[in-house]
Amino acid sequence: MLYIDGISLNLLREELETELINRKLSKIYQYDIYSISLFFNKINLYLSINPNLPIIYIAEDKEEAPDIPMTFSLALRKYILNSILKSVKQYDYDRILVLNFEKLDELGVISNYSLIFEIMGKHTNLFLCDSDNKIIDIFKRHSLDENSIRVLFTGATYERPNLTNKISPNNVTIDYFKENIHNEKDIISNIEGFGLVSAKEVYESYDSYNKFIENIKSPTIYYEENKIKIGSFIYLNQFNHLENKKFGSINSLINYYIKSTINSNQFNSLYNILMKIAIDNKNKLIKIIKLIDKDIERSQNYNEYKVIGDILAANLYSIKTYSTSVTLYNFYTDSDINIPLDNRISLKDNLNNYYKKYNKLKRAIDFNEKRKQEILLDIEYFESIIIFIEQSTNILELKSIEEELSDGKFIKKGNQKKKKKQNDSYKKYISSDGYDIYVGRNNKENDYLTFKFSDKNDIWLHVKDMPGSHVVIKNNNISQDIPITTITEAANVAAYYSKGRENNKVEVDYTFIKYVKKPNGAKPGFTIFTNSKTLNVPPKLI
Numbered sequence: 246m247l248y249i250d251g252i253s254l255n256l257l258r259e260e261l262e263t264e265l266i267n268r269k270l271s272k273i274y275q276y277d278i279y280s281i282s283l284f285f286n287k288i289n290l291y292l293s294i295n296p297n298l299p300i301i302y303i304a305e306d307k308e309e310a311p312d313i314p315m316t317f318s319l320a321l322r323k324y325i326l327n328s329i330l331k332s333v334k335q336y337d338y339d340r341i342l343v344l345n346f347e348k349l350d351e352l353g354v355i356s357n358y359s360l361i362f363e364i365m366g367k368h369t370n371l372f373l374c375d376s377d378n379k380i381i382d383i384f385k386r387h388s389l390d391e392n393s394i395r396v397l398f399t400g401a402t403y404e405r406p407n408l409t410n411k412i413s414p415n416n417v418t419i420d421y422f423k424e425n426i427h428n429e430k431d432i433i434s435n436i437e438g439f440g441l442v443s444a445k446e447v448y449e450s451y452d453s454y455n456k457f458i459e460n461i462k463s464p465t466i467y468y469e470e471n472k473i474k475i476g477s478f479i480y481l482n483q484f485n486h487l488e489n490k491k492f493g494s495i496n497s498l499i500n501y502y503i504k505s506t507i508n509s510n511q512f513n514s515l516y517n518i519l520m521k522i523a524i525d526n527k528n529k530l531i532k533i534i535k536l537i538d539k540d541i542e543r544s545q546n547y548n549e550y551k552v553i554g555d556i557l558a559a560n561l562y563s564i565k566t567y568s569t570s571v572t573l574y575n576f577y578t579d580s581d582i583n584i585p586l587d588n589r590i591s592l593k594d595n596l597n598n599y600y601k602k603y604n605k606l607k608r609a610i611d612f613n614e615k616r617k618q619e620i621l622l623d624i625e626y627f628e629s630i631i632i633f634i635e636q637s638t639n640i641l642e643l644k645s646i647e648e649e650l651s652d653g654k655f656i657k658k659g660n661q662k663k664k665k666k667q668n669d670s671y672k673k674y675i676s677s678d679g680y681d682i683y684v685g686r687n688n689k690e691n692d693y694l695t696f697k698f699s700d701k702n703d704i705w706l707h708v709k710d711m712p713g714s715h716v717v718i719k720n721n722n723i724s725q726d727i728p729i730t731t732i733t734e735a736a737n738v739a740a741y742y743s744k745g746r747e748n749n750k751v752e753v754d755y756t757f758i759k760y761v762k763k764p765n766g767a768k769p770g771f772t773i774f775t776n777s778k779t780l781n782v783p784p785k786l787i
Contacts, residue, residue: 246475247298247502249364251338251438252414253478256462257302257495258342262333264303264496265290270328270346274310275318276511281371281384282307283321285330292362292371294384299369301342301362302499308511308640320373320382324348325358336405338414338438340364361403370397378403411437414458422451442475445483464498466490466505476502504638515643519634522655527627530620537613537620544613547606552577553584554599557592564592626688626768629712632744633687642686649689649769671698674738674787676731681719682787684742688770691715692763695772701759704732706739707772709752709779713743715770717758733780740784753780 249257265285272284279295282304291304314322328348335342344360357376363369371384380403395404412421414436425435429444439447447454463480466473468488475484478495492498556573564571568588575582586595630646637643650656671694672684683698685691695705695715702723706716716739720727732755740751756777763772 246473247300247499248440248442248475248477248481249300249340250440250443251335251340252443252461254340254342254364255335255338255438256478258333258335260495261290261301261303261342264288265330266332268330270325270330273318273321273326274308275315276308276310277315277514278385280308280511281318281321282310294369294371296367296369299364299366300499300503301364303496304503305500306504306639309644317371317373317382317384321360324356324373324381325360328358337408337411339405339408341405363406365406372397372403374403409434411435414438417451417454419451422454426451426454442477442481442483443479446479446481462495464492464495466492466498466502473502473505512640512643515640515647516634516637519643519646519650520631522650523627523630523634526655527624527631530624530627534617534620534624537617541610541613541617544606544610547603547610550599550603550606553582554596554603556582557584557596557599561592561596567592622768622771625712626771628744629688629770632712633714636742636746637686645689646687649687652689653768672742674734676718676734676787678728678731680727680731682731682735682738683717683719684738685715685770688768691770695758695761696763699758701757703758704735704755705758705761705774706732706735706753706755708739708743708745709754711744711751713739713745715772716742733782734787736780736782737785738787740782741786743784746784748784750781750783753782754778755780 265288268285268288270283271286273281274284275281280291280293283290283292289304289307290301292301293299325346325348328346330344331347332345333342334345340363342362342364344362346358346360348356348358350356358381359374359378361372361374363372369385373381373383375381380397380399380401382399383397395406396402412435417436426432426448429441429448432439432444432448433441443457447457457479461479464478465480466476466489467481467484468474468490474487475481476498478498490501492501552575555577556575559576560573564573567586570583570585572581572583574580586592587598590598630650633646634643637646647656671690672686674682674684676682683694685694691714694717699705699717700720702720704718704720704727706718707713716735718727718731718735736753736755739753740746740748743751745751754774754777756774760776761772761774
């Protein structure tokens with residue numbers, strides 16, 4: 246949970262104004278129906294109206310913009326691109342920020358515009374208004390039913406939400422506090438900017454209230470059982486029993502929180518899409534395996550038809566008459582056998598029919614067994630995709646997996662950008678002996694790492710009999726053997742980046758790159774190898 250009340254938002258506003266005031270808005274990107282970036286040169290002001298985490302902050306990372314601009318970004322580009330941000334204001338201590346822009350056109354006329362960002366849970370929204378506060382465009386449009394309280398349409402005058410009269414937190418006196426404040430609900434009802442969490446910090450006495458207001462800014466994340474309990478821009482004494490991490494600025498806290506919780510709209514959206522594709526394809530293949538197993542089971546008695554054919558062949562000229570069956574000696578089991586016959590055709594044709602059934606069922610079993618092995622490899626492939634999706638930590642890693650699935654025609658390509666040349670952006674670790682260890686982050690990277698990036702005397706590692714990353718130890722000094730300590734550390738890393746990450750120990754195979762081959766037509770990431778050794782190691786990073 247990232248806690249933001251009106252007082253917290255004011256602290257964030259101060260940081261944004263200090264960083265952005267009088268800067269020129271140079272780029273505008275809309276990523277999806279929830280998020281947008283305003284670039285002031287290289288500074289990325291990121292705004293999200295996602296009800297799960299409505300936020301505005303200076304983002305350290307840049308997400309990939311879509312090929313085709315989305316509607317709201319087009320309006321912003323038309324009116325405020327190349328304008329100057331003159332101020333960042335807040336309506337009292339409400340959770341509403343106003344970004345005021347000034348734009349000089351080619352005729353020397355100055356126009357003023359404002360972006361109004363309302364942080365209100367599922368009703369969070371962003372409004373573009375002119376100097377008369379007329380709404381030019383709205384990020385999230387509403388129906389008439391949803392607009393019953395306020396008129397929120399283009400062309401209408403922007404109106405603030407209905408608010409109750411409250412006193413500013415800076416104007417609270419000791420007399421006012423004693424007369425009106427008796428519990429945390431009184432704080433929320435009477436004083437601007439407080440939420441339930443911050444109200445608990447101050448309601449007991451005016452002294453605690455005063456200390457809180459005077460020393461309010463303290464960006465801190467609190468942990469419970471190694472997981473983030475709450476992130477706050479203000480110090481929260483009620484959580485002082487928990488482990489915590491302090492930050493030098495609110496923006497650095499938000500960036501850390503976003504990365505730690507991977508709470509990016511674009512990341513989560515693509516993560517869910519790719520995971521559904523991988524799981525659906527895997528489940529579809531599992532169903533096919535079940536059907537193949539049934540076919541194999543039905544064909545298991547194929548050898549019986551050959552036995553009958555052999556017995557009929559041995560007695561072909563001794564049988565003079567027959568009706569719908571004949572009883573003959575079975576020299577395979579040393580007993581009699583009753584053989585069904587079709588009396589409408591000759592005995593030789595009956596014999597040929599039994600051999601045909603035998604050959605047909607045998608071919609079916611051979612085909613199904615081969616097909617089953619191919620599908621099992623496909624299932625293993627999608628299991629590897631699922632592992633790589635689960636272990637992805639940023640949008641670029643997911644984009645690479647998306648590209649792989651697109652190449653395999655599991656995703657419709659649509660209008661994609663021209664593919665960039667594969668670069669050497671693998672995960673990299675350095676062993677205690679000083680050797681570079683590289684890790685593929687998906688199947689395409691695995692292939693490139695193993696068959697393009699590596700040399701024949703480098704050591705290749707992979708978990709045994711389960712999906713995982715290819716790991717390579719670079720051996721830049723071929724006259725010297727790579728120490729077993731480095732190989733063990735690389736095996737730890739290979740185990741960590743695999744399906745066996747949660748196991749106590751995992752078997753990891755390793756061999757020289759020159760012994761690793763890729764079969765023709767094999768899916769990305771699939772290899773065969775020889776001359777390998779195996780280590781049993783715990784999954785962990787160096």
